[in-house]
Amino acid sequence: ETGVTQSPTHLIKTRGQQVTLRCSSQSGHNTVSWYQQALGQGPQFIFQYYREEENGRGNFPPRFSGLQFPNYSSELNVNALELDDSALYLCASSFSRLNNMNTEAFFGQGTRLTVV
């Protein structure tokens, strides 16, 4: 176990709806990254939060947004869901410093989102 927990584990939503996924980072970690893993693909970086601020974003539209809370837990919000948003959403936590963001990440089990 990595100490990174995600909820819910599975979710079914209808196209056009909004969804919120949650992640509790490992104790002592201050950085959370979110990834989307489509079927048969490797995880793709969505964005990263460091000490409650967005600290980098991948090639995802603005309807993908996030938050990080003072306890370093995080949420991923997706608005106006599309069928192609169906995927496994992974959260990864790590401990970073401003001069060293490239540290080992620990992954949660993911949330399987199905959009119908």
Added chain:
Amino acid sequence: AQSVSQHNHHVILSEAASLELGCNYSYGGTVNLFWYVQYPGQHLQLLLKYFSGDPLVKGIKGFEAEFIKSKFSFNLRKPSVQWSDTAEYFCAVNALRGSQGNLIFGKGTKLSVKP
């Protein structure tokens, strides 16, 4: 743009066979390199990592990988696989410049080990 290529989509081996999974990346600067494994129904787990130093890295469960900078490669090896090694393996790169610390993953290689 940075990218990671894993050459084999699906590898099928018998127990005790040797394993080598290829990984190449495209980035000219300094990188951190990782291999992650995803067992069926489980989370991504770190097998091994390379940050600096000895380019031959040993990880958990008998896996090792060799960083060859001139070839932009970080191939994963195991001398003798077991049925329990059946899983999906992902190579990942983290560039040390112009990056916020995110990982770029390959598409993964599914390994099936026949008992």
